[in-house]
Amino acid sequence: MSSFQRWAFGLTVPAALLTICLYVVPILQVLALSFTEPTFGFGNYVEMFGSAAIGRVVRTTIIVSAVTTVLTIVMSYAVAFALVHMRPTARRVALFMVMVPFWVSVLVRAFAWITILRRNGVLNSALVGSGAITEPLELVYNQFGVIVGMVHYMMPFAILLLYANLSEIDPRIIQAARSLGARPVAIFARVWLPLSMPGLAIAGLFIVIFSLGFLVTPAILGAGRVLMVAEYISVQISSTLRWGVATALSTTLLLVVGVLIAVAVRSPALRAAFEGGRR
Amino acid sequence: MSSNRFGQDAVLIALEKFKSGQIDRRSFLTAMAGLGLAVAMRPGAASAEANEIVVCNWGGAALDAFQKAYGEPFTKKSGTPVVIDGAGPETGAIRAMVDSKNVTWDATDGGMTDALVLGKGGYVEPIDYTMVDKSLVGEGLAAEFGICNYTYSNVLAYDSKKLSSAPASWADFFDVEKFPGKRTMCKWIQGQLEAVLLADGVKPEDIYPLDVDRAFKKLEPLLPNLIFWDSGAQSQQLFRDGEVVMGNIWHTRANLLRKENPQFTWTWNNNLMFASAWSVPKGNPAGKKVFDFINSSMEPEGQITLLRIMGNGPSNPKALALMTEEDKAVYSLAPENAKTGLKISAQYYADNEAALQNKFLDFISR
Numbered sequence: 001m002s003s004f005q006r007w008a009f010g011l012t013v014p015a016a017l018l019t020i021c022l023y024v025v026p027i028l029q030v031l032a033l034s035f036t037e038p039t040f041g042f043g044n045y046v047e048m049f050g051s052a053a054i055g056r057v058v059r060t061t062i063i064v065s066a067v068t069t070v071l072t073i074v075m076s077y078a079v080a081f082a083l084v085h086m087r088p089t090a091r092r093v094a095l096f097m098v099m100v101p102f103w104v105s106v107l108v109r110a111f112a113w114i115t116i117l118r119r120n121g122v123l124n125s126a127l128v129g130s131g132a133i134t135e136p137l138e139l140v141y142n143q144f145g146v147i148v149g150m151v152h153y154m155m156p157f158a159i160l161l162l163y164a165n166l167s168e169i170d171p172r173i174i175q176a177a178r179s180l181g182a183r184p185v186a187i188f189a190r191v192w193l194p195l196s197m198p199g200l201a202i203a204g205l206f207i208v209i210f211s212l213g214f215l216v217t218p219a220i221l222g223a224g225r226v227l228m229v230a231e232y233i234s235v236q237i238s239s240t241l242r243w244g245v246a247t248a249l250s251t252t253l254l255l256v257v258g259v260l261i262a263v264a265v266r267s268p269a270l271r272a273a274f275e276g277g278r279r
Numbered sequence: 280m281s282s283n284r285f286g287q288d289a290v291l292i293a294l295e296k297f298k299s300g301q302i303d304r305r306s307f308l309t310a311m312a313g314l315g316l317a318v319a320m321r322p323g324a325a326s327a328e329a330n331e332i333v334v335c336n337w338g339g340a341a342l343d344a345f346q347k348a349y350g351e352p353f354t355k356k357s358g359t360p361v362v363i364d365g366a367g368p369e370t371g372a373i374r375a376m377v378d379s380k381n382v383t384w385d386a387t388d389g390g391m392t393d394a395l396v397l398g399k400g401g402y403v404e405p406i407d408y409t410m411v412d413k414s415l416v417g418e419g420l421a422a423e424f425g426i427c428n429y430t431y432s433n434v435l436a437y438d439s440k441k442l443s444s445a446p447a448s449w450a451d452f453f454d455v456e457k458f459p460g461k462r463t464m465c466k467w468i469q470g471q472l473e474a475v476l477l478a479d480g481v482k483p484e485d486i487y488p489l490d491v492d493r494a495f496k497k498l499e500p501l502l503p504n505l506i507f508w509d510s511g512a513q514s515q516q517l518f519r520d521g522e523v524v525m526g527n528i529w530h531t532r533a534n535l536l537r538k539e540n541p542q543f544t545w546t547w548n549n550n551l552m553f554a555s556a557w558s559v560p561k562g563n564p565a566g567k568k569v570f571d572f573i574n575s576s577m578e579p580e581g582q583i584t585l586l587r588i589m590g591n592g593p594s595n596p597k598a599l600a601l602m603t604e605e606d607k608a609v610y611s612l613a614p615e616n617a618k619t620g621l622k623i624s625a626q627y628y629a630d631n632e633a634a635l636q637n638k639f640l641d642f643i644s645r
Contacts, residue, residue, distance in 0.1 A: 114520075120520060
């Protein structure tokens with residue numbers, strides 16, 4: 001190591017220490033609790049895997065996360081694709097619009113969606129008023145509402161990730177495809193899409209991981225009817241004091257996310273995404 | 280647990296009433312608790328001298344309300360200052376304090392259920408009834424490990440403009456033919472299945488132990504008509520937004536709704552009565568003196584002060600004589616209101632709450 005490298009390394013020490021003390025150690029404590037509370041052993045894990053109720057919570061979480069991920073990716077891809085093709089001025093405005101939700105807290109956004117989606121809400125009033133429907137639609141306090149809220153939360157992240165990827169694609173490749181007589185559909189399917197795999201992979205991974213741990217949005221927009229893992233854990237910690245099961249579930253969630261990342265990092269698309277910077 | 284949530288909610292209500300913004304020592308205590316630093320640097324620990332009583336409640340504006348209702352009268356009489364710490368006496372926090380032998384609270388504001396759970400675990404002192412006059416509180420409100428400091432109820436609130444007639448009972452609440460529209464219930468279990476079973480024809484005296492299967496069977500076809508509230512503020516918002524026509528909500532929130540808009544009102548019929556309670560953590564700093572404070576907190580004048588500020592009902596029946604008609608209208612133990620009321624069994628929930636809560640969450644999210 002050169003002296004500069006040592007100096008640079010030294011700069012990371014305080015942050016690393018903080019992370020270890022305030023993040024890694026507590027996580028290990030949580031992990032330990034799952035084996036010791038209330039009695040020593042694997043009891044919590046046995047209970048967790050044997051419980052039909054927890055099974056249903058996990059199934060809901062997987063369904064909601066999967067649908068959220070697919071919808072977010074498809075819609076974000078469309079937006080990112082449009083961004084790449086915009087004039088610079090329009091793009092600046094559009095990127096600003098994409099960023100706006102970042103300044104609004106997740107809680108406020110969830111309540112805003114209730115205002116829009118509820119029975120007497122903006123959307124239903126407009127639809128009923130225009131005569132398109134006679135009875136208000138059930139748009140919130142169910143899985144649909146939760147997914148709308150989660151997709152809205154995730155889209156800016158996905159758009160930015162995909163935009164970064166798409167804007168790196170060399171326009172001359174597209175020109176080459178065109179000059180060789182490819183039709184727009186073929187250009188999209190055989191040039192754009194394969195070249196955007198790294199972006200799609202990393203955005204997909206990011207959204208899946210985020211979705212698995214969603215707490216506030218499902219709690220508010222689901223209003224008890226949509227119970228996901230994070231809320232279940234929170235209830236067990238603060239209300240029913242079943243810390244053993246809660247920590248076992250947290251540990252399992254952490255493991256699943258870890259495995260997902262480990263597997264994903266091995267895929268060529270994601271390797272390309274992580275190494276995209278150094279060509 | 281439900282009582283804890285009510286305590287926190289009462290704080291929010293009071294906060295809305297008195298938006299005062301100054302930072303004083305007590306607000307500091309609350310802020311520290313909010314930051315999760317309460318255990319590490321509990322300011323009460325440094326100042327817990329034998330010559331003061333530290334009361335822990337749910338913070339915010341309830342700090343001032345408790346000081347006015349319980350603290351000032353006691354200090355005037357005894358000369359002993361009362362400090363209100365708003366850190367929130369979660370059962371977990373009390374347990375941690377007692378386990379680490381670093382107890383800084385003398386009296387805590389929890390539910391009767393909490394008192395039983397903590398008493399069973401050996402985390403709280405038995406109430407010393409040689410110093411606390413049991414007869415000051417109503418029947419059934421003085422228990423071994425907790426004595427009732429205030430009462431509240433779950434009531435059937437409704438939107439009178441959206442219903443053809445006034446619903447009279449929980450049977451009406453669950454009758455979607457007669458009263459179409461959505462309803463809201465609480466997703467925290469205490470007081471929910473009682474309403475279902477009363478609607479299904481179970482006699483009040485036979486409610487406990489709850490026939491959970493029967494309640495679920497009755498509730499299942501109604502689930503599409505139900506929205507489950509999580510916080511008191513949310514229950515109120517659902518009415519304001521016109522999302523629901525009826526709700527099983529706290530009387531304090533129903534009262535706020537009616538004040539805001541008289542089309543919202545509630546019936547005391549079949550109201551579900553809860554008792555909140557003082558408990559004394561084992562090894563409390565002020566020792567026996569806390570029981571003088573507890574005894575003093577049963578004075579009707581202070582309890583009425585609390586009723587007027589936060590809507591929490593007096594546990595001392597003598598308070599009734601000092602009440603105006605307006606006070607009585609929001610007091611669940613006023614004879615008119617309590618006639619058909621059902622007392623929520625703290626003992627039942629102390630034994631069953633955790634398992635039941637999970638069963639309920641699983642059931643409503645199916």
